[in-house]
Amino acid sequence: MEPRPRSFYVLGAFFALFMLFLYGPTITIAILSFQGPEGGLTFPLRGLSLTWFRELFMEQAVGDIWGSFGRSLVLGLMVMVTTVVVSVMAGLAFRRHFPGSTVLFYLVVGSLVIPSILVSMGIGLLFDRTGIGNHWARTAFGAQLTWTLPFGILIMFAVFNRFNPAYEEAARDQGASTWQVFAHVVLPLIAPALVGVALFGFTLSYDEIARTILVSGSRNTLPLEIWGMTTNVTSPVLYALGTLTTLFSLSLVGLVILTVTAIQRRRARAGSDAGKGLV
Amino acid sequence: MRRDHLNSWLLATPLTIILTVFLILPILLIVAVSFWTADEFSFRPDFQFGNYEYLLGSAVAWKVFGLTMLMTGIVWALTLVIGFTVAYFLAFHVRTLKWQMVLFLLTTIPFWTSNIIRMISWIPLLGKNGLVNQTLIGAGLIDQPIEWLLYSSFSVCLAFVHLYTLFMVVPIFNTMMRIDKSLIEAARDAGANGFQILTNVILPLTKPGIMIGSIFVVALVMSDFVTTRFMSGSQLANVGRLISNDVGLLQYPSAAATSVILLITVLLIIGAMLRIVDIRKEL
Secondary structure (H helix, E strand, O other): OOOOOHHHHHHHHHHHHHHHHHHHHHHHHHHHOOEOOOOOOOOOOOOEOOHHHHHHHOOOOOOOHHHHHHHHHHHHHHHHHHHHHHHHHHHHHOOOOOOOHHHHHHHHHHHHHOOHHHHHHHHHHHHHHOOOOOOHHHHHHHHHHHHHHHHHHHHHHHHHHOOOOHHHHHHHHOOOOHHHHHHHHHHHHHHHHHHHHHHHHHHHHHOOOOOOOOOOOOOOOHHHHHHHHHHHOOOOHHHHHHHHHHHHHHHHHHHHHHHHHHHHHHHHHHOOOOOOOOO | OHHHHHHHHHHHHHHHHHHHHHHHHHHHHHHHHOOOEEOOOOEEOOOOOHHHHHHHOOHHHHHHHHHHHHHHHHHHHHHHHHHHHHHHHHHHHOOOHHHHHHHHHHHHHHHHOOHHHHHHOOHHHHOOOOHHHHHHHHOOOOOOOOHHHOOOHHHHHHHHHHHHHHHHHHHHHHHHHOOOHHHHHHHHHOOOOHHHHHHHHHHHHOHHHHHHHHHHHHHHHHOOOHHHHHHOOOOOOOHHHHHHHHHHOOOHHHHHHHHHHHHHHHHHHHHHHHHHOOHHHHO
16 A cells, blocks of 8 residues: 555544544543532542432432433434334435425425524414413424434435335336335335434434423423523532433444444345355 | 326325424414514514514614624634545545544544533533633643633634534535545546645535535524523523523514524525535435
């Protein structure tokens, strides 16, 4: 191989600094969440302890953390399932041009770029004025879908842009019905992308504030609870909570990476027998 | 042919219903409410232009819109330069696909964690007794802690760059990876040096990715109110906070009028960007 140019080392150093910038703050609060009982929000560490983590599990310590975590978890799963199903259906629909498809596509892009506060305020007002009322499982659910669905659908566009229709044609030639073609050919092929869509759906919902803030009704989701805590909690308990919820998100990402690699390995092993012998 | 259409419509129905109920109707309601009348305690249906007249005649509102545009411009420029550099390094200087993917994943992972926690994470670094001030004082570079590191326009800008550079890296890296490597070899054979290849070959071919990243960053920063409120300690104003403050005071008609102006501004800017790039083709 030819020797690396000097620009490689300059850019490499830039990249390393960028990584420090990205991860430095998170690592800092992870360290400070082990602050001793006397310690504060900044360095130095006054001893090491699990005080602040323990405080999270004590009753009525700070707000309704576990209640809001439970709601965020359920809401995240609801948004995740809906995002996957609706995105796949819309992705299939968009494979062909149909009357209204351009308008619908721009609506999806619009949903992504429309200021969050408008979505939140508009839904809040609409459900308030019509007497239906705001509730996290209804209005916050809808508000978050306006944020997760565009991501899901754009991913489906990327998937179907690269999708080889020959597989479907082959299945159809063998007599498979439309549903069989979808269930046995299309779905397994797009499965890794769907795992990605699911991750988008869950985590974007789990961390959402801007669109949820005016429509969660009388009970908070976890990010809103944390948002409220920032104005009145001034102990490292905030860092402990931050560390735990970050670990939770990271383990989800890890799980998804493992799943997708496993699917790909399995495919590489069992997928094709091309060139392996004569029939 | 018509059966195909019916199929497509059926498949698109759930999406259409969700976007109608949770996007179109709420936005239409906001447009309607922007013409309503409000007094101190309540607001009622009406059709008058008072909210717009008040808003467009307010020097404060103009200044806040100006500040929001300025912040958007600065954050856009910073995220573009940093994002482009990172993507360029990953796509053209890292040599194996495996390492490209590992480093790319590393840049994207923070995206999956909570934004509010990532903002809180700056407190122990930038605060008055934070690590940066402690270090600078310890090194004898300053006597007094620097006050403007946290709860200032600086920290708001820093947090934006921290949260949103990723939205530049991903689409730019994606377009760079699709550039035919033989084009670069051809340029080199024709005598171009590294810098000329960058400006004459890579940069023009990366334009779609840059545009998609820019759309994300502009849309997110223009309409933000969470980051600005937290990172400025409620000291800095922007359009989003103007709206959310009005909502807090139950001044919905005024909030709605500001929202409509914000929406028009954002859609005009994004619309101009969409003319340069065809998103559907670039995915």
